[in-house]
Amino acid sequence: MPLKPALLKKLAGTFPSNTMVPLHFHGLDAFIRIGPDGLAWQLFLGKLDTSGRIRGERYVRTYKLDPDGRVIKDHWDLKGRAS
Numbered sequence: 001m002p003l004k005p006a007l008l009k010k011l012a013g014t015f016p017s018n019t020m021v022p023l024h025f026h027g028l029d030a031f032i033r034i035g036p037d038g039l040a041w042q043l044f045l046g047k048l049d050t051s052g053r054i055r056g057e058r059y060v061r062t063y064k065l066d067p068d069g070r071v072i073k074d075h076w077d078l079k080g081r082a083s
Contacts, residue, residue: 003043003059003076011061011076014038029054039063039071044082058082 003011007025015021015034023030025045031054033042039061046056058080064073 008076011040011043012074013040015040028056037065037069043076046082054082056082 004026010023010025011032015032015038017034017036017038019034021032021034021040023032028045029048030046031044032040033044035041041061041063043059043061044054044056045059046054049055057078059076060079061074061076063071063075066072
């Protein structure tokens with residue numbers, strides 16, 4: 001399932017570094033893993049089960065930064081099931 005533009009807009013922001021951020025989006029639960037630079041790089045999207053894990057899909061972000069720290073290239077890849 002491709003990511004919707006509204007979700008991509010939320011993921012494009014900066015967050016506190018080296019954290020996991022919970023998110024609820026259009027009836028789905030999500031966890032976003034944030035890297036040391038404050039950018040989202042991994043997304044777990046699906047339904048939260050009773051053990052606190054996401055059952056759904058896992059996405060990984062690939063991005064390239066310029067010397068000033070701005071994002072030049074950016075895309076999300078579906079890596080498979082999240083369990």
